Amino acid sequence: MKLSFEIVAVALAAIRANALRSMLTTLGIIIGIAAVIAMVSLGEGAQRQVEARIATMGTNVLTIRAGQSSFGGVRGGNNARLYLDDAAALRAEGTGFLTIAPEVRSRTQIEYLRANSSNDAFGTWPEYFDIYNHTLQMGRFFTESEVNARRRVVVLGSNIPEELETLPILLLGKTIQINGQPFEVIGILEEKGEGGWGFQPDDQVFIPVTTAIYRVFGGRDRLNAIYAATPSPEDLDYAYADIDQVMRRQHRIYPGEDPDFNISNAADLLETFSETQQTFTLLLAGIAGISLLVGGIGIMNIMLVSVTERTREIGVRKALGATRKAILFQFLMEALVLCTLGGILGIAGGFGASQLMSRFAEMDTVVALDAVYAALAFSVAIGLFFGIWPAQRAAKLDPIDALRYE
Numbered sequence: 001m002k003l004s005f006e007i008v009a010v011a012l013a014a015i016r017a018n019a020l021r022s023m024l025t026t027l028g029i030i031i032g033i034a035a036v037i038a039m040v041s042l043g044e045g046a047q048r049q050v051e052a053r054i055a056t057m058g059t060n061v062l063t064i065r066a067g068q069s070s071f072g073g074v075r076g077g078n079n080a081r082l083y084l085d086d087a088a089a090l091r092a093e094g095t096g097f098l099t100i101a102p103e104v105r106s107r108t109q110i111e112y113l114r115a116n117s118s119n120d121a122f123g124t125w126p127e128y129f130d131i132y133n134h135t136l137q138m139g140r141f142f143t144e145s146e147v148n149a150r151r152r153v154v155v156l157g158s159n160i161p162e163e164l165e166t167l168p169i170l171l172l173g174k175t176i177q178i179n180g181q182p183f184e185v186i187g188i189l190e191e192k193g194e195g196g197w198g199f200q201p202d203d204q205v206f207i208p209v210t211t212a213i214y215r216v217f218g219g220r221d222r223l224n225a226i227y228a229a230t231p232s233p234e235d236l237d238y239a240y241a242d243i244d245q246v247m248r249r250q251h252r253i254y255p256g257e258d259p260d261f262n263i264s265n266a267a268d269l270l271e272t273f274s275e276t277q278q279t280f281t282l283l284l285a286g287i288a289g290i291s292l293l294v295g296g297i298g299i300m301n302i303m304l305v306s307v308t309e310r311t312r313e314i315g316v317r318k319a320l321g322a323t324r325k326a327i328l329f330q331f332l333m334e335a336l337v338l339c340t341l342g343g344i345l346g347i348a349g350g351f352g353a354s355q356l357m358s359r360f361a362e363m364d365t366v367v368a369l370d371a372v373y374a375a376l377a378f379s380v381a382i383g384l385f386f387g388i389w390p391a392q393r394a395a396k397l398d399p400i401d402a403l404r405y406e
Contacts (some may be wrong), residue, residue: 003027003300004347005103007170011274012337013205015334015337015338016241018306020355021302021303022338024031025298025299025302025338026295026299026338026339026341026342026345027295027298027342028294028295028296028298028342029295029296029299029338029339029342029343029346029379029382030295030342030345030346030349031295031346031349032100032293032294032295032346033342033343033345033346033347033349033350033375033378033379034346034347034350034353035345035347035349035350036352036371036375036376037161037347037349037350037351037353037354037367037371037372038348038350038353038357038365039369040368041350041351041354041359041365041366041367041368041371042354042363042365043278044365044366044367044368044371045358045363045364045365045366046364048364048366049364057085060229060230060231060232060233060235060236060265060267061131061132061227061228061229061230061265062227062228062229062236062240062243062263062264062266063225063226063227063228063232063263063264064082064086064090064225064226064227064228064243064261064262064263065082065224065225065249065261065262065264066081066222066223066261067080067259067260067261068082080224080260080261081222081260082167082222082223082224082226082261083221083222083223084102084209084210084213084221084223085250086102086223086226086247086250086251087100087101087102087125087223087226089246089247089249089250090226090228090243090246090247093246093249093335094228094243094246095238095242096240097230097231097235097239097241098228098229098230098242099127099131099228099230100125100127100226100227100228101124101125101128101131101211101226101227102123102124102125102223102225102226102227103122103123103124103126103128103224103225103226103227104122104123104124104209104212104213104217104220104222104223104224105121105122105123105204105212105224106121106212106216106217107119107120107121108120108121108159108178108179108205108216109177109178109179109180110160110176110177110178110205111176111177112164112165112166112171112174112176113164113166114165115163115165115166116164117160117163117164119160119163119203119204119205119236120200120203120204120205121178121179121204121205121207121212121216122204122205122206122207122212123206123207123208123209123211123212123213123217124208124209124211125147125208125209126141126142126143126144126147127142128206128227129141129155129206130229131227131229132192132201134158134189134190134201134243135189135190136187136188136189136190136194137168137188137189137190138169138172138185138187138188139172139185139187139188140156140186141155141186141187142155142186142187142189142206142207142208146176146208147208147209147211148210150208150210150211150214150215151208151211152181152182152183152184152207152211152215153184153186153207154176154178154183154184154185154186154205154206154207155185155186155188155189155205155207156168156171156185156187156188156189156205156206157189157192157200157201157202157203157204157205157206158188158189158190158191158192158202158339159191159202160188160203160205161188163203164176164320165378168188171185171188172185172186172187172188173185173186178205178207178216179216181215181216190203191386200223220246221224228243233269236265240263241282243263244259246390247259247261263362264292265304284395294396295342295382296339296382296385297386299335299338299339299382299383299386299387300335300386300390301385303331303334303335303386303387303390303391306331306334324396327391328348328391328392329391330391331387331390331391332383332384332387332388332391333387335383335384335387335390335391336380336383336384336386336387337383338383339379339380339382339383339386339387340376340379340380340383342379343375343376343378343379343380344376346375346379347372347375347376348377350367351367354367399400
């Protein structure tokens with residue numbers, strides 16, 4: 001045990017004796033580890049940001065959109081449509097556990113007093129607010145009876161009052177103009193945040209779907225989408241089959257024929273994005289890992305130079321009784337210390353780079369502990385791999401030849 005401590009002390013003394021060279025030797029490891037940590041943290045941050053956005057869109061929500069129809073092997077999108085009757089059929093003929101909400105939207109001009117804003121008007125049913133867990137800042141949602149009566153009532157996203165240059169409390173109960181038509185403001189939503197892929201509920205206004213179709217959008221009864229929510233994500237497969245059956249019956253599509261609609265959910269988007277993001281992160285980490293390889297080669301080169309420079313020292317130590325194993329352990333310890341030190345400094349540098357990207361570049365970064373542990377383990381492995389050859393070369397030196405070396 002005493003001998004082992006002595007060997008470690010000798011190895012550390014050799015590193016301190018050439019402190020500048022040792023630091024320059026570890027520079028490749030430091031840069032490589034820092035780059036890997038920074039790139040992986042950037043990828044992890046992007047992953048979590050997308051997961052949060054998709055969570056706001058609902059992981060238990062199926063989205064039905066019009067797809068392309070196929071006739072005689074020729075694709076054409078002109079006959080692919082969704083109608084309000086389709087949403088009504090899903091509500092009436094489904095198994096009962098689905099919550100259905102249609103969507104029809106268009107860009108509209110909103111005016112209040114002298115202020116105006118351009119926003120998406122979103123026509124839907126009251127169920128939409130439950131599907132996407134919208135909560136009210138004040139006021140109320142519109143009701144089914146108001147949908148049936150085509151009432152001109154509107155629920156505003158949280159950003160709309162500011163865009164109309166007034167306070168929410170002063171806007172509630174007032175009349176605003178949507179495409180030149182008067183609408184009573186009955187509710188204002190709590191802030192929801194960005195949902196991604198154009199999903200910006202804070203900047204939208206919500207009106208009854210029948211009002212949107214027949215009073216605002218000029219009788220255009222084509223829907224942009226139909227949303228179907230299940231009690232839990234585990235029910236999605238069953239709901240998919242149920243929706244497919246009802247929609248095929250509505251559109252008179254026989255079994256075996258290509259449907260003129262498609263059904264997707266946010267979980268599919270998340271899975272696809274996760275696979276893409278993981279590939280991108282691995283690519284960036286691989287590029288950064290090249291500098292680790294270069295750093296390892298640099299350490300091996302310096303250790304070989306060190307063996308050559310200290311050939312006489314090795315001969316003296318062997319003449320005084322140092323075993324081949326002790327010499328091997330000494331030089332291997334030097335390589336391990338250099339790589340481990342580089343790994344620790346690289347982790348600190350990667351964490352600092354992640355914080356700088358987050359603060360100044362406004363990028364979402366998350367330093368995962370798994371990446372830190374993997375980087376440290378990898379730096380130790382590099383020390384072992386690239387240090388073993390110089391250490392073996394030193395251990396195999398003949399003491400007589402070493403003492404004669406000038």
